Amino acid sequence: MPRKPFIAGNWKMNKTIAEGVALANELKGLVAGIDDVDIAVCPTFVALAKVGEVIEHSNIMLGGQNTFWKESGAWTSQISPQMLADAGCSWVIVGHSETRGRFGTVDDELEGVLSYFGDNDTTVNMKAKYAFASGLLPIIACGELLSEREAGKTDEIIAAQMNVCLDGFTKEQAMKMVIAYEPVWAIGTGQVCDSDEADRVCGLIRGIVKEMYGEDVAEAVRIQYGGSVNDKNAAELLSKPNIDGALVGGAALKADAFATIIKSAK
């Protein structure tokens, strides 16, 4: 069965609640009636409930940008999957390079000190498992740094990340999860990964899923590409056999550009 494309917008730390509501309203109009592409937006935590009201009963799903592996308690600043579900989410991104600390200044002299939010493959795996247990579906992100790519270590890094992040799910869960290949050097830089290379790495990830969960799961699992996807380059990327969608940052902040990306996945 062909895999249904899935385009998700990661709004990161952008948009006030009012701006998020306006963006969601505009997008809803532009993509009304599209049912052959799964669509999700992931606003900031504080905008989730209001944006969720706008897109309720539409073809746009709601996602969180991160979560934790506890339901409630003394975990200052954390948001549980149950809370995301309560706000209307059906998806959650886990392991984005910006929450892993695999981004930007982590490579400078502050490395080890300034690790941003400090996710690692094990916590990403725990978050994804707990998301499933709470009724959410995870988008599990992975990707290599520029230094790792230049050292010829891309495949090794992706395999190491996937072997831990994807460990211990049921086959049914593994079929429903989404994996996002996001080379860190391509995120927010305008430097999109060559489409054949993105397809190659997504194929590598599919091969790892096959080894871990079998051919049926590998054929069903959706693998997104993320990293400077925009309305101009999306069609080329999304035409590739192993790329089943996109995780979009900057271009998801403009309704018309994001709608064009969604339409190019059809």
Ligand code: PEP
């Ligand atoms: C992202 O946030 O996951 C992302 C890929 O960002 P951008 O599209 O801006 O590169």
